[in-house]
Amino acid sequence: MSTGPSTGPSTGTRTGASTDVAIATSGLTRSYGATTALEGATLALEAGRVHGLLGRNGAGKTTLLRLLTGLDRPTAGTARLLGEDPFENPRLAGRFCFVKESQVYPESFRVHHVLRAASLLFPRWDDDRAAELVDRFALPTRRPVKKLSRGMTSALGVVVGLAARAEVTLFDEPYLGLDAVARQLFYDALLEEVALEPRTVVLSTHLIDEVDHLLERVVVVDHGRVVLDADADEVRGSAVEVTGPSAAVDAFTGGRRLLRREVLGGTARATVATRATREERARADRLGVDLAPVSLQQVVVGLTTAAEPARPLQEVLR
């Protein structure tokens, strides 16, 4: 990993078709009247990796994806997909696939129409793969799309997204209505696909624990701002959970960024932005507190619920 958390314009404005950066934004902003859905988002996502776009409902994830795929235009800033401006760009046709959370299909389309249309629209579409996934998800191909259950509609979106084999595939909360088994099918199929045919995947989700193992990089959006853009491994190790007597926990966390703190009687449990280094472990021993690793989800929850304004990971760890 070479880029690290990107906040500077050097990565955000990189262009050119042969670049290793699949997605780059710089100061990307979208306002709807007085509401700012996305504010000054600057990020760079490498090609050929699985990126998690994490954040709460209404954080600005969908807005970001819509701007990246040219469905909407930014109020300010720039977005680049495969080095190109995504708005109304014929050079990007068929090279990306955006699986929307609430996909609208033509009125009388049946499942097989959706698959046939996708085969026409995506030059790298794989019919065999589509058929296999349709089987796995037990999708009835003759059924009108409007008669599908919520979960089946989601599964259809997943099949299109994976079989399209587009260079960049963006999933916006693709699992709505999918049961745990079907979600696992999706995660497994996604892993298989990226192993078989490397591509850039952006997975917008708030089921962070479920996709933890899939993600190589995470972008966290909160209140329209990118609060974190870092390697998943880096994020996982960026915080620890401290448990022990309140006073000792406070002594340990003092001066560090506190992501979460709960007190029960005289015992406190806190999630704090620090690495479990040898020195920190020694300090924890001296203070009589326990250190435990935290999951990606805990870090993200901490980042998006912390009262203080969020900062880039480098600053958080400083």
Place this chain on the structure above:
Amino acid sequence: MSATLATAPVRLPAHRALTVARVQAMDAVNVLVLPWVVLGSALVINLLVWVLVEGAAEGGTGGISSLYGYSMAMVAVLVSRGFPYLVGMGVTRRSFLGGTALMLLAYAAVSSLALTALHGLEALTDGFGLGGRFFRVAWFTEVPAWQLPVVYALPMVFAAGLTLPFAAAYLRWRATGIVTLLAATALLVVVGLWAVGRVDGWAGLFAWFGSLGPLVLSTLLALVGVLAGAGAWLVLRRAPA
């Protein structure tokens, strides 16, 4: 990190428009079935009236306009559903409108040929044995045989073209767009009517229409449709999908 991704071949915009036309035509119930169900129902009702009401077959019927009316609804559905779907699948707005227009032109051409055949059948059977005129519209289809498909097709271009700006306004500005466009159109029509009345020009206007003949008049209508379609493009090119 180096990723080896095969680059997809870039297809020409014309090819993309053709793909859009094919995908839009896959909405077969809307494009192939419903128009003829609507027209068929109108015909059956007319046949029943001709049988049941004495002398009814002698007058003309506007039943064929049901097909043109349905075409407007079809365009509204094709655009309002097709736009978010196809643009979401990476199709440009330009290819979307080009492809949809292409599909509608093909639809108008095929429909006009079918109507010409039905016109022939009606003439051959003297109004389906009842002496009525459903496909033989007074004045409008009283043209040389080779012009028949044209005078059937061009009003369809008018109807479809006129619907496009409304569908586009809906996509770009939702209800506000439709209401504003409707109000503006209504205002334009009222002012036009008032102006013609003011100069006492009704008789002159109809005489002028009559002098144009069905072919030229339907060509003018089609031009209005094409202009409206061009207006729709101005709205759609910046619409969110």
